[in-house]
Amino acid sequence: MSDWPTLPPSARFLVISGPSGAGKSTVIARACALEPSLVRCLSCTTRAPRGTERDGVDYLFLDQGEFDRRAAAGGFLEHAVVFGKASYGTPRAFIEEQLAAGRSVIKDVDVQGAAQIRVSFPQALQIFLIPPDPAEVERRLRGRGTDAPEVVARRLAEAAREVAHWRDYDHLIVNAEVERAAADLLAVLRASAL
Structure with missing residues (x-):
């Protein structure tokens, strides 16, 4: 079918939120494995690496001064201090x-970061x-x-507080099974x- 229409790829920024235990990391990893053009964005953080975590693989580890400089320069779509300890940013x-x-x-x-992104990057x-x-x-x-x-x-x-925000999102995906959730995504x- 040589005249079958081909659609140009349209790059999008997908924001995924959900409670702890929703399987966000697992579903994202599976979706990226199934769709090579989909790239996972790492968070910047000021916390110390845990266990086998590596800079540039798991997170982008920054000292507080560098994080604050980037935040002041508008370098994050969203950022916050989590549990009063470490800073995280996109x-x-x-x-x-x-x-x-x-x-x-x-x-x-998280839902607070998604709310910030709705303002800083509304086309997400x-x-x-x-x-x-x-x-x-x-x-x-x-x-x-x-x-x-x-x-x-x-x-x-x-998790109960976060789930109350599901209506703020464009889509809801139920993760009963990783393969299906990744395919839905x-x-x-x-x-x-x-």
């Missing part, structure tokens, strides 16, 4: 460079990722085995290019 230049090169960018941010496509039910959130958080019970309790309370991306 680097503006990386996203703009990737989009200019025709590559779509995906970034997970915002997707809320949620597990099928609250019991699944708790099962996933406890199943990680990395957090103390009080941390899990705090994350569950925060890519379907939203492709449909947005039409």
Whole structure:
């Protein structure tokens, strides 16, 4: 079918939010594996690397002075101090460079960061990722085995607050199964290019 229409790729910035235990990192990794033109944006942070984390692979680690300079210069689409400890931000230049090169960018941010991005980058496509039910959130958080019970309790309370914001997003994806959620995410991306 030589006359079948081909649509030019349209680079988009996808913002993914959801509660702890929603599977954001897993779904993003799978979507990027399925769609090579989709690029994951790393967060800048002032916290120290944990375990095997590496600069430029897991996060972009900055000292507080450099972070503050970038923030003052408008270098972040959103930024915040998390838990009163470390600063985190979404680097503006990386996203703009990737989009200019025709590559779509995906970034997970919390609901507060997504609200900032609605102002700083209103053309972003915002997707809320949620597990099928609250019991699944708790099962996933406890199943990680990395957090103390009080941390899990705090994350569950925060999850309930975050889920209340799902209507602020362009799309809702239920992550009952990673392959399906990644396929749904890519379907939203492709449909947005039409």
